[in-house]
Amino acid sequence: MRTQTVLGLVKYVAFRLQDVSVTVGLTESDVNTPCGFFAGPGKASELVVIDCTTLPRGRFVKISKTTEALTLCEVDVFGVPV
Template sequence: MAKWGARWPLTARRMGSRGLLSDLALRKPTKQSSTFAIHTAEYAVDGNYGTDLINNECTHTNMNDINPWWMVDLQTVCLLTSIRILNRGQDSSGIDSLNQLRDVTVTVWLTKSTVNIVYGFFAGPGTLSQVVIIDCPTIPEGRFVKISKTTEYLTLCEVDVFGLAV
């Protein structure tokens, strides 16, 4: 299993006097619009940073899902500073997944009944095993984080949400 270690810029991981921010999404409840085979939503927050869909258990919505989404419930309201998405890499099966991470919108909201706030957008296309960092200088409050697209299926190998619980 690969480790992130020093790949993250230290300035993006620090906030206030409490030191390094932890991943607020790690092992939290997740959902997705559909599931392809065994590639369930919780794989994006399992702490496994491998990028092989089959060997490292990434998420994957159904191939015919044309409005796919993935969501995590942080279980408490948080001030969010950045969201990091790990793109799928080269599979052991040899499938080229280079263009799958594109036109991705990240939204956040406080409760299921409130209006969501667009946190960021990644036009892509992503590169194999790319880490996409979406920072938000306004540091919005949110409990739910959703990643969605309006084209083809969605595959995520890991999603980290950084910030502080309110």
């Protein structure tokens, strides 16, 4: 699956969106193929698009960060069937 992840930000928590990683995997227990990264920080009402820099195959997408809580209001993930 070719993946594009779109994140919409709310003005009160937008600054928290930083150092976010997107990974892809074929199974739910193996979602560790790097896909994209957003260094941030986000801005109020910003639409963040994280494109995969590679063409990983997968069915599951994980959005994560290593510090603080990750608050997402809406996430769209687009893929291309292979």
